[in-house]
Amino acid sequence: MSASSLPPGPPLPRLVQAGLMLRFWPRFVAGCRRRYGRVFTLRIAGIGTLVYVDDPTDLKTVFAGDPSIFHAGEANSMLAGLLGSSSVLVVDDDVHRERRKLVMAPFHRDAVARQAGVMAELAAENIASWPIGTEFAVAPHMSRLTLEVILRTVIGASDPVRLTELRAVMPKLLTLSAWQTLAVANPKLQRRRPWRAVRGHIAEADRLLYAEIADRRADRHLGERSDALAVMIRSGVMTDRELRDQLMTLLVAGHDTTATALSWTLERLTRHPDVLAKAVRAAHASAAGDPAGDEYLDAVGKEVLRIRPVVFDVGRVLQAPTVVAGYRLPAGVMVAPGIGLVHANAELYPDPERFDPDRMVGATLGPTTWLPFGGGNRRCLGATFALTEMRIVLREVLRRVEFATTTAAVGERQRVKAVILVPHRGARVTVRAIHEVGSAQAVDPSSVSGRDQLDHPHGIAH
Template sequence: MTDELPGIPAGPKTPAWLMTWKFLRDRQGLVPGIHEKFGDTFSIQILPGPRTFVVFSDPVDIKEIFAADPAQFHAGEGNAILKPVMGEHSLLITDDLEHQRGRKLLMPAFTGPSMRAYQPLVEAIAKVEVDSWRDGDKLMTLDRMNALTLDVILQVVFGVTDEKRLAVLRPKVNRMVNIDAKMLLAWSYPRLFALPPWRGYFKNQQEVDQILFAEIAERREAKDLDGRDDVLSRLLRVGDTEGEEPLSDIEMRDQLITLMLAGHETTASALSWTLHELGRSPEILAKALAAADNGDEAFLEACLKESMRLHPIIDFVARTLQSDQVVGGRLLPKGTTVTPSIMLSHSREASFADSHVFNPERFLVDKIAPNTWIPFGGGVRRCIGAAFSLMEGTVVLREVLQRYSVEAPTVAPNKLRNITNVPGDKAPLKLTAR
């Protein structure tokens, strides 16, 4: 009988406001301690609401959540904190039929043939960036990777190549991304946008929107639309011939801003952590340098995957229950948010021996069990840009390591910036020309 099953698991008694503040500021300092005390499954209270988050880290439970009926496990509702920035039509925010429609329209832009079409552009942008470096430079890696991946997104997603437009967009997008916990509060309490410092952030966002709407309007009138491969042009070509209603300007804006924000900083952080770990590991660096010279993309991708395991860019996945559900042998009530923990999953010794050690070989030699390495989530909501991110990261690593050896003088601390984990010191590297 389901009424005999256990319900909400135990968790800390911390007041919801304090738990929310800690959760927004430093999850890597918070969650492992709770896990150590309460085990693989525990609950926390998060504002607004408060809402009950039930955190899972056992791969069996994570598989169950990823395989569950998306109509009853709403990922969009679980990501609701992002709505003020991403927009109500964002692929990250929507559920059910609207999500299915958005994903269907976006998916062709991220298939194998599309990846092959984008790769030369990524290579060219990476080459321009690395050409600006010099032997002996101290590279602030996070800054440079953010600049590089932003240019990739602006050109691949928007097709913007005009340097004047790029120069206007770059600082405005960076301002949208480079925020701390107090700014995140406005994502839960939109009324704060009327007050400083949130008001300035919101004004900047409105300016970005104006640029995007102007770009959309101009592109709709472009005579060469059929010959363009960027995501915006692809979306504008979608019409009744595909049996789908074309996206409105508002829907287009929400999908584009989602791809821009979710697709550039995450890859920049992954690249920064990867180069940092290589700079701390001479033996692995030697293998990576050889891989770059020999075109061994499998090893470079393994380095990227291992850094994403050791330094999860996003900490967790969220699904909000639309009805009472049995999850992990527990009867959880409607409205509960079930939360597979990427951080805890990636650090399980049962899944990854010596989980604290940077060891790319594990992705080449070992068979990685399903639902243990989950940086892109899973199930029908798995990140649509996963293949693009790995392609981009591998291309950039190859371009860097063909030209430079890297050395990291100190261990980089983790910093939670907006919803992503980045090197707190920007991962400085010493460059040595090869």
């Protein structure tokens, strides 16, 4: 064990490393992994000192470590300017544990299964608007769909005017430029002219969310509602401000991440015709109630999240000197389990660059070898919801849509967008035809059993 210190890493200035992370996040980190080994240090201006790890044993140390020492909320603190200071994403210790219990209730498997019909209906409506015969970016369509799912099932929004306004303002908060995100990390900047638009968008979203909270509190049928907002209000312990912060968190962390995963799914499938054909057969089998169809669609989703993780890493800020990967790291260092590094490990996944959903069929996925949703006490509380939504949306797309395909080896590259990795051209596809199909068989709650065990996007560790 090293007595000092920090593992090796690039000797570049902090500003240069920050620029490389901003522009080339996965490539820069993977390059450091090749040069410096399984544990290395980056020094990033505006963030601090990061120690990357990708050995499953070291990941277990981090994820199973004392949460009073390994602070994930502090690692996410740069998001507080948007999500709010009481968001389950940015708090730690006892506050996080209690708040997580309150927010988790609507995301248990039976609650998620009850939302499956709404997900399928909204997917069918969205697909009907796709252009035929012209190449287009599917990512914006997926973003609108997953936002609608969150608004209807999690927030329970039903007022048509307010829904229209939420549909308009939320994308503005999710497409901030690198310049605008400075005002999220440093909210004081929102008072200055270049960033006042960000402040205005947040204020508009707040107005709408507080109106939803007021409506729900006044609802005489509150006890009969299943949306997350109603469940949280029934707990009776959160203020309006705390409710607002959780809603904003669910909107931001649960919508664009799932949309990105679905976009990558179609990007990968249309470049692998044999896998696409098999997935289409699975979609029809799933709609008929065959569990084997569900299993293969889930395998497609898991393989996409392996080969194209929406978030490349998660972080824990050390509150005391701690031994990790043979180094005694000082307090204040952020330890970063490298999701993308683990998923590209040829020892765990032979030929890791090959898109192969079959490797996920019947596989037992460990929490330190497949971790698109993070891990430990901060694993994504919406993992079950996200995976179920991916399966249902993919089923409805593949039953209805006939895609043009290509065997071109090069697909879309990963582009950094805030804290997620998106297809750089928006996952462009071409639809040959859209077919009318009947309604799928209702989803049995038991069909999502076991998915509670899967770790963390939306990537971002909660």
